[in-house]
Amino acid sequence: MTAISKDAIAGRLSEVRERTLALVDPLDDDQLNRVHSPLLSPLAWDLGHIANFEELWLVQRIGGREPLRGDLGRLYDAIENPRTIRGELPILHGPELRAYLADVRRRTLEVLAEVDLSPEAEDPLLREAFVYEMLLAHELQHNETMLQLLMGLDGYQPTCVDPDPAPERDGSAEMVRIDAGEHRIGAAPLGFAYDNERERHRVELAAFDVDRLPVANRAFIDFMEETGAAPPMHWKPDGSGGWLDARMGRRARLDLDRPVAHVSWEEADAFALWAGKRLPSEFEWEAARPQLGGLGQVWEWTSSHFLPYPGFEAFPYPEYSEVFFGDGHRVLRGGSWATHPSVARPTFRNWDLPQRRQIFSGIRLAREA
Ligand code: AVJ
Ligand code: FE
Numbered sequence: 001m002t003a004i005s006k007d008a009i010a011g012r013l014s015e016v017r018e019r020t021l022a023l024v025d026p027l028d029d030d031q032l033n034r035v036h037s038p039l040l041s042p043l044a045w046d047l048g049h050i051a052n053f054e055e056l057w058l059v060q061r062i063g064g065r066e067p068l069r070g071d072l073g074r075l076y077d078a079i080e081n082p083r084t085i086r087g088e089l090p091i092l093h094g095p096e097l098r099a100y101l102a103d104v105r106r107r108t109l110e111v112l113a114e115v116d117l118s119p120e121a122e123d124p125l126l127r128e129a130f131v132y133e134m135l136l137a138h139e140l141q142h143n144e145t146m147l148q149l150l151m152g153l154d155g156y157q158p159t160c161v162d163p164d165p166a167p168e169r170d171g172s173a174e175m176v177r178i179d180a181g182e183h184r185i186g187a188a189p190l191g192f193a194y195d196n197e198r199e200r201h202r203v204e205l206a207a208f209d210v211d212r213l214p215v216a217n218r219a220f221i222d223f224m225e226e227t228g229a230a231p232p233m234h235w236k237p238d239g240s241g242g243w244l245d246a247r248m249g250r251r252a253r254l255d256l257d258r259p260v261a262h263v264s265w266e267e268a269d270a271f272a273l274w275a276g277k278r279l280p281s282e283f284e285w286e287a288a289r290p291q292l293g294g295l296g297q298v299w300e301w302t303s304s305h306f307l308p309y310p311g312f313e314a315f316p317y318p319e320y321s322e323v324f325f326g327d328g329h330r331v332l333r334g335g336s337w338a339t340h341p342s343v344a345r346p347t348f349r350n351w352d353l354p355q356r357r358q359i360f361s362g363i364r365l366a367r368e369a
Contacts, residue, residue, distance in 0.1 A: 006112055009132050016139050020050060022160045023146055029094050035087035039358050040149040044093055045086045046142050051101045052076035053138055054108055057131055063111030068103055079319050125316055133192035140340040147338040148358045151234060154249030165337045167257040168213055168294045175209040176291045177369055183287035186309055187347040196321035197347045199311040203283045207369035210280055213294040214259035215271065215363040223271050233262035233357045259298045259362045265330045265354035268301040268363040279303040280366035285333045289346050298362030299332040299350055306331050306351040329353060336360030
């Protein structure tokens with residue numbers, strides 16, 4: 001690979017870092033260090049973790065360098081330090097945290113100048129710049145986690161993303177038919193994808209119908225009124241029987257045509273039952289994707305458990321996907337307004353526990369044809 005491609009990588013690394021720093025730019029140290037919710041890390045932990053992940057992979061692993069701060073890295077190990085205890089850890093703050101981000105980045109660029117990124121590179125981490133793509137994706141995914149927390153911060157106003165994307169307003173009840181047949185599921189062997197998206201394989205599906213648009217706030221309110229179901233996270237009563245969008249401390253009129261967000265899998269499943277439909281499986285979702293509208297506003301819960309595809313091999317580390325496989329987590333597909341488009345591949349699999357709703361999660365419905 002030529003020097004130009006390395007320049008492109010360096011350029012993208014700095015673009016993504018600018019996005020990360022723009023997210024926290026309006027915040028003071030107290031807001032960065034505070035534990036806002038036991039489900040989410042303090043923002044200072046996310047920032048240190050972003051830098052430490054970069055140091056581990058791009059500096060220590062690829063560059064063979066010693067860690068800058070000795071054992072400190074252990075505090076940023078997501079498995080060793082569950083979210084509930086991250087507020088109590090002696091992590092970096094303020095200028096020290098900023099310096100760590102910058103020091104790691106300087107070393108990353110030194111190492112980048114030395115490595116062989118050609119398709120013949122011996123290390124599979126370097127082939128097609130896999131490890132750099134992983135880094136970019138990782139940081140962008142943490143941007144979304146940070147935005148989950150920022151939804152609860154009074155007066156916050158994101159600058160690099162629009163939390164109020166315009167809904168697609170036409171054809172609200174329209175379904176599309178997907179004919180029975182074999183569908184190719186998963187990521188092609190070349191190009192960046194996470195291990196859980198491989199191997200690509202064929203799946204036989206019966207015919208089904210799927211909604212062209214995700215479920216809107218209007219329909220979710222009908223469901224709440226008929227069944228007594230709880231409102232989504234971040235809604236507040238308006239005092240006269242209606243609901244307000246209370247994200248970021250706002251009291252905004254709820255746009256009834258916008259896809260409902262911040263519902264759990266359990267709520268999505270109950271809604272589907274009430275509506276006389278069901279959630280699509282993740283394979284149905286992937287097969288139907290070219291024909292779906294309203295994409296990119298909310299993650300969409302599927303009926304699927306997060307399981308390995310046939311031939312799965314953990315790469316480059318089992319703690320990304322493998323340790324989460326099983327019937328505990330459900331798969332979400334698509335991507336939300338908070339997801340960077342480069343993360344939202346058609347084959348990308350997101351996952352969370354069925355009761356969680358701090359993520360930007362909505363509902364799309366399917367039924368047997
Ligand atoms: C894919 C969003 C479930 O946040 O736990 C970030 C992404 N993995 N760092 C998560 C991730 C390691 C992951 N999700
Ligand atoms: Fe991470």
